[in-house]
Amino acid sequence: MNQFNFYNPTKIIFGRDRFNELDHLVPKDAKVLVLYGGGSVKKFGTLDRVLAALPNREILEFGGIEANPRYETLMKAVDVVRAEKIDFLLAVGGGSVIDGTKFIALASYYDGDGLDLLRDRSITANLKQALPLAAVLTLAATGSEMNRGGVVSSPIGKLGFGNDLVFPKFSLVDPSLTFTLPETQVANGVVDTFVHVMEQYMTYPAEGRFQDRTSEGILKTLIEIGRATIDNPTDYDLRANLVWCATMGLNGLIGAGVPQDWATHRIGHELTALFGIDHAKTLAIIMPSLWNIMRDTKREKLLQYGERVLNITTGSEEDRIDQIIETTRQFFESLGIKTRLSDYGIGADQIDSILAALELHNMTALGERGEITLEISRKILEGAI
Amino acid sequence: MNQFNFYNPTKIIFGRDRFNELDHLVPKDAKVLVLYGGGSVKKFGTLDRVLAALPNREILEFGGIEANPRYETLMKAVDVVRAEKIDFLLAVGGGSVIDGTKFIALASYYDGDGLDLLRDRSITANLKQALPLAAVLTLAATGSEMNRGGVVSSPIGKLGFGNDLVFPKFSLVDPSLTFTLPETQVANGVVDTFVHVMEQYMTYPAEGRFQDRTSEGILKTLIEIGRATIDNPTDYDLRANLVWCATMGLNGLIGAGVPQDWATHRIGHELTALFGIDHAKTLAIIMPSLWNIMRDTKREKLLQYGERVLNITTGSEEDRIDQIIETTRQFFESLGIKTRLSDYGIGADQIDSILAALELHNMTALGERGEITLEISRKILEGAI
Known part of the structure; x- marks a missing residue:
């Protein structure tokens, strides 16, 4: 096990109909900015x-924070915070609203x-001051x-x-607030x-x-309940x-003391930025x-996942890895999530532009061992057509 | 899932040889009382x-905090805190020293x-002030x-x-500090x-x-590594x-949102108090x-544990539960921990005194449904002879 620090001071208030607790959770003397996205929290x-x-x-109130929150929008909220001398931020929404609120909390104190x-x-990471913030969660996905x-x-x-200062002071997590989400957003969350x-x-044993x-x-x-909670959106326990x-x-728990990858996210972010594809997709x-493409360096963990999660235990290692990848792809497809670039109208002719974006953002040595160069990313993208 | 609050602000510093980080973790201007138990942290x-x-x-320094820390000892430390105007407590030891330090932190502010x-x-639970405290852990067991x-x-x-004020501000958790523990203490920890x-x-499905x-x-x-870490005390990863x-x-994570029992602990505490048997034993x-005794109310979870953890899947439900109990008992015995009252010289003639202690402490409706009356506790104790 690697050495690690673990710290997570966010207080979770979990359960149905607990809004009445907000009154004692939000400081009594605070001037509060409530932030949200589109119309659904109103509707x-x-x-x-x-x-x-x-x-x-x-x-x-500050509404209109987009999915994949835009810097320009968030800086408008920073202007409001400064002009109005706000001293507490309350995000009402999903990951985009909460991420955006965290950025506002830091940027408000950055000159x-x-x-x-x-x-x-x-x-x-080295900022020493941020506005305190909290969240009322309406969409499960980002952590x-x-x-x-x-x-x-x-x-x-x-x-x-990232910065420890933007851990929410508390988050009100009421699963029933997510009942009204469109099917595709629930699938994205899974x-x-x-x-x-x-x-x-999915790295190497540690x-x-x-x-x-x-x-x-x-x-x-997730495999057990993913499809079921899409089909039964008001089943509380699911x-x-x-x-x-x-x-x-994504609260630090499962990643403490073990290697991490994040290459899928880094490449995925470019697809969202260039083509507007939903993050999860x-x-x-x-x-x-x-x-x-990385089956050799991930071999042991792929096989462990296959055995322990998917119950794939027979066949040669290569066969099992093929099965493991295909079964996982089918799981995503079963949720209504397409798993090929071509499903979204992206062809081989776009790969150079994706690689250029990765290079611009210094994403040239990705993965748990930094082995995913631009050349490897090209192969990954070619395999994803 | 039941509604719940989850909150745990303790910062964990995990890994080998990280003592040098204490200097920035302990407030620079604090007058510190370092608390410990017997001689092993010196030795x-x-x-x-x-x-x-x-x-x-x-x-x-305040040494001499016993296993199962005694109130009288802890109140002597409270006297030191007050006389010397201590403003930070640093526990160096296992669960007894840390538990004792938490009590001192609260009692120092209680008139x-x-x-x-x-x-x-x-x-x-309603105290509003306590001394800040932190820990350097030398024995894994109590959480x-x-x-x-x-x-x-x-x-x-x-x-x-219990009180949120006594979450340690940080805990330095260096597994190598536990290498020198006697075998029986490691087994107790498992x-x-x-x-x-x-x-x-082990309650009911929720x-x-x-x-x-x-x-x-x-x-x-624990089943995988329990015996191995006793036999290979300096194997870091184990x-x-x-x-x-x-x-x-025992940090709140696995118990959040599900029913809890704690009857075994309540009855066990009386055995330690009356006969001095190690807590784990x-x-x-x-x-x-x-x-x-409680196999009917715990049936579904017993069978789930049998299937998922012990791979016990054949036979009638009663047979499987018998196997599950016996396999668990054998696991404890394999660690060198005896599992019968008679192994510790306690006979049926002592049961009345144990029940009297439970009654004195109002432990008359134990378990996840409060079903364990004194009469049920009697049966449990009779079955444990």
């Missing part, structure tokens, strides 16, 4: 329930060019409700950032969670037995299991091909 | 390494009779390094307490962790799929896996008999 009444739960406070915070991870990072789409790319776990698991088995438990659960797995899949496109 | 140099890592600070904090859990509770032996019994998990798992599978992962790991499972087994005595 389904979530925003009204949040506002009603926070009486006798000065509250401003330089806000793009620095995306351009140079070390600048962001942003219980972690220290986010991803922002900006003129210099779709890029990540795939996003599945690949988050894989980025921390004697992290708790970490491996906890990851395998989430993967098994959805609660998806939501809790999504939170646990980019992961479903890239990961199966990446496993195929 | 093996751990105390010296801690003190050397904290230069230019005012540091006092009433210190026994109140054990007599009435609600008094302790105290990453939770909010402790157990103290007092004139009114061996009793638990059993203690195993039963901590079971108290949060749609906590992440929780169940994470518990099952710890149980499998011990690191034990240590991390012990921390994860009391658990190994009580749990198999408790499962046998």
Whole structure:
């Protein structure tokens, strides 16, 4: 097991109808900015329930944070924070709103060019002050409700950032708030969670037995409940299991002390930036091909996953790995998520532009061992057509 | 899944030889009381390494905290804290030292009779101030390094307490510090962790799929490595896996959102208080008999554990439950832990005194459904002879 630090101070308030607890969770004397995305939190009444739960406070609203939140939008919120002397941010939404709110929390205290915070991870990681923030979660996928990072789409790319200061102070996680999501967003959440776990698991053995088995438990659960929670959107227990797995899949727990990959995410981010493909769908496109190309360095963990999660135990190692990749692809497809670039109208002629974007963002040595050069990324993309 | 709150702000610093990080983890301006138990932290140099890592600070020491820490000893430390105006507590040891330090942290700010904090859990839970504390862990078992509770032996019994204020600010968890432990203490740690998990798992199904599978992962790991880490005490990876499972087994994670039992602990505490039997050994005595007596209410989870952890899948349900109990008992015995009261010289003639102690401490409706009355406890004890 590798050495590690583990720290996660976010308080999770999990369960149905717990809005009334917001009043004591949000500081009484705070001037609060409530942030949200499009109209769904209005349409389904979530925003009204949040506002009603926070009486006798000065509250401003900032709506319109997009999926894959845009830097320009977030900087407008920073202007509001500064002009109005906001001292608490409350995100109401999914990963994009929460990620965006984290960026606002940091950028509000940063005097330089806000793009620095995306351009140079070390600048962001060393910031010493941020606005406190919290979240009311309406979509299970990113784990942003219980972690220290986010991803922002900006003129210099779709890029990540992180700092302990942006752990939400609390997150209200009510699975029933996700009942009204469109089917494709639930499917995206299942795939996003599945690949988050894989980025921390599908590397090489490192004697992290708790970490491996906890990851395998989430993967098994997602396979068990993924299709079922899409088909039965108001089944509380199915959805609660998806939501809790999504939170646990990216809160630092399963990745502590073991190698991590994240190449699928890095390549996927370019697909979203260039072609607007949903984040989760980019992961479903890239990961199966990446496993195929990297099957030698990932061999032991691929076989372990096959045996422990998929019960694939017969055939030669190559045959089993083929089965493992195909079974995983079929799982994504069974959720209604297409797994080929060509399904999204992307052909071989676009690969150079994707590689150029990777190069621009210094994504030239990806994967758990830095072995995924641009040439390897080309093969992965060619295999994903 | 039940509704729940999850909160755990302890920072874990995990790995070998990280003492040099203590200097920035412990506040620079703090007057520190370093607390420890018997001579082993002196004998093996751990105390010296801690003190050397904290230069230019005012540091006092308080040694002699016993296994099953005694209230009278802890109140002497409270006197030191008050007289010397200590403002940071650093526990160096295992669960007893850390539990004791937590009690000191709370009692130092409590003006009433210190026994109140054990007599009435609600008094302790509502305290608003405590000294900050941290830990350097030398024994894996109790999870105290990453939770909010402790157990103290007092004139009114061996009793638990808890408050969010006593989460350690950080815990330095170096598996190599446990290499020098006597074999029986390592075995105790394996059993203690195993039963901590079971108290949060072996109840009834509650749609906590992440929780169940994470518990099952710890149980499998303990069965895999338990004997091996006793036999190979300086194998870092084996011990690191034990240590991390012990921390994860009682930090709130696996018990969030699912029913919990704790009857084995409650009855076990009386055996320690009356007869001085090691805590873990009391658990190994009580749990198999408790499962046998409570096999109807625990049936589904017993069978799930049998199938998923022990691979016991054939025979009638009663046969399988018999096999499951016997296999678990044999696992404890394989670690050198005896599982019968009679192994410790306790006979049927002592049962009345154990029941009287349970009654005195209001332990008359134990278990996940409060079904374990004194009459049921009698049967459990009779079955444990």
